[in-house]
Amino acid sequence: MTTGATKTAVHFGAGNIGRGFVGLLLHEAGYEVVFSDVNAELIDALAAADSYTVHEVGAGAQDHAVTNFQALNSAADPAAVVAAVASADVVTCAVGPNVLRFIAPTIAEGLAARDASLPKVAVMACENAINATDRLEEFVVAALPGGESDPALAKAVFANTAVDRIVPAQEPGQGLDVTVETYFEWAIDRTPFGGAEPEIPGVHWVDGLEASIERKLFTVNTGHATTAYHGFVAGADKISDAIALPDVRAAVEAVLAETSAYLIAKHELDAAAHADYVARILQRFENPHLPDTVTRVGRQPLRKLSRDERFVSPGAAIAEGGMVPSAILNAMGAALKFDVPDDEQSVELQALLADSSKGDTEIATQITGLEATHPLVAPFSERIALARA
Numbered sequence: 168m169t170t171g172a173t174k175t176a177v178h179f180g181a182g183n184i185g186r187g188f189v190g191l192l193l194h195e196a197g198y199e200v201v202f203s204d205v206n207a208e209l210i211d212a213l214a215a216a217d218s219y220t221v222h223e224v225g226a227g228a229q230d231h232a233v234t235n236f237q238a239l240n241s242a243a244d245p246a247a248v249v250a251a252v253a254s255a256d257v258v259t260c261a262v263g264p265n266v267l268r269f270i271a272p273t274i275a276e277g278l279a280a281r282d283a284s285l286p287k288v289a290v291m292a293c294e295n296a297i298n299a300t301d302r303l304e305e306f307v308v309a310a311l312p313g314g315e316s317d318p319a320l321a322k323a324v325f326a327n328t329a330v331d332r333i334v335p336a337q338e339p340g341q342g343l344d345v346t347v348e349t350y351f352e353w354a355i356d357r358t359p360f361g362g363a364e365p366e367i368p369g370v371h372w373v374d375g376l377e378a379s380i381e382r383k384l385f386t387v388n389t390g391h392a393t394t395a396y397h398g399f400v401a402g403a404d405k406i407s408d409a410i411a412l413p414d415v416r417a418a419v420e421a422v423l424a425e426t427s428a429y430l431i432a433k434h435e436l437d438a439a440a441h442a443d444y445v446a447r448i449l450q451r452f453e454n455p456h457l458p459d460t461v462t463r464v465g466r467q468p469l470r471k472l473s474r475d476e477r478f479v480s481p482g483a484a485i486a487e488g489g490m491v492p493s494a495i496l497n498a499m500g501a502a503l504k505f506d507v508p509d510d511e512q513s514v515e516l517q518a519l520l521a522d523s524s525k526g527d528t529e530i531a532t533q534i535t536g537l538e539a540t541h542p543l544v545a546p547f548s549e550r551i552a553l554a555r556a
């Protein structure tokens with residue numbers, strides 16, 4: 168795939184963040200981006216196009232043209248994607264945490280086919296999840312015949328990342344163009360590269376990702392999901408309308424006060440700088456030009472209520488410290504009312520709550536992955552009882 172001095176990046180998932188952020192930054196860094204997706208309509212449109220435009224909205228907005236890309240259908244032509252990975256300089260993905268297991272075998276095959284004399288390929292998952300690249304690597308290892316000792320692993324460097332840019336679902340009829348907010352942050356753990364990290368202007372290189380990803384997930388995403396679930400209950404459609412409701416705003420601020428105290432103590436953050444970070448995020452939610460909805464932001468409620476995610480991870484830690492994270496629990500209670508027929512996990516959640524063979528505590532442990540004796544489970548079971556009443 169790489170010709171002459173052209174650097175190549177294979178990106179799995181040509182959706183909102185794929186086209187509107189990761190693909191854009193890689194293009195601006197000089198990479199030829201090879202988008203790989205299972206959505207035939209999307210891939211066909213990308214393959215037929217010479218460019219698409221990322222439209223920023225809000226203060227200081229600019230348009231950015233993305234050119235010099237290819238598009239491969241990984242369902243119809245997996246061999247082409249394997250070949251692209253085999254010669255790529257960078258492999259990224261933004262497919263959703265639950266999809267990592269499905270793209271890993273293709274990456275494993277690409278690594279196996281890669282000439283060992285090539286420089287190592289940088290593999291970086293761009294998902295909203297703690298250590299998403301580590302998870303991807305585990306699936307790659309499982310797909311390699313030699314497992315952890317497979318020589319193909321030495322051909323790649325796996326680095327965790329945290330990506331932050333709100334990219335709403337796109338309006339029908341917009342084609343390949345993507346509407347995004349002006350803000351972005353892409354933090355990548357530099358330590359696995361040993362000084363040979365890829366050149367991607369705009370990336371924020373950090374030594375270890377834990378603080379960056381927790382700060383992002385437990386502030387942006389905990390606050391966003393709280394806005395979505397309380398907003399849904401209040402009847403709001405857009406995120407900017409939801410956060411304008413005084414009760415929703417108060418609930419979001421209360422949740423962020425709980426996660427802020429947790430994050431500041433755990434990662435020794437500067438309290439004033441963190442307060443600025445929170446204020447900036449609330450302004451991002453308020454952006455009236457961003458057509459983002461409570462149904463997109465609340466999507467897949469079972470994933471969002473799971474153990475290592477935006478509510479239970481900080482909530483469990485706070486409860487283990489002897490305090491009751493009431494605002495987080497109230498947001499989790501609102502999530503139980505997220506009843507969206509088009510969302511498979513919402514349907515599954517509503518069926519679970521309606522299952523009279525299960526008690527409240529059993530449902531609480533099933534959703535959160537916590538033991539029944541965990542201090543977060545009893546107060547969450549109370550919210551479940553209320554939702555079922």
Ligand SMILES: NC(=O)c1ccc[n+]([C@@H]2O[C@H](COP(=O)([O-])OP(=O)(O)OC[C@H]3O[C@@H](n4cnc5c(N)ncnc54)[C@H](O)[C@@H]3O)[C@@H](O)[C@H]2O)c1
Binds near residue numbers: 262
């Ligand atoms: N949209 C945002 O604001 C945003 C911001 C930061 C991070 N993220 C994260 O990025 C990821 C993607 O989110 P999104 O909003 O872009 O979703 P999206 O649904 O717009 O895009 C996901 C894309 O992945 C594709 N896909 C699904 N299965 C695939 C497979 N097996 N192989 C290749 N492609 C496959 C889908 O067809 C789709 O085009 C999620 O983990 C999300 O949390 C999103």
Ligand SMILES: O=P(O)(O)OC[C@@H](O)[C@@H](O)[C@H](O)[C@H](O)CO
Binds near residue numbers: 392
């Ligand atoms: O992508 P999810 O479903 O994990 O979370 C929904 C939104 O909170 C998320 O996509 C944000 O827009 C994004 O994380 C902002 O950086």
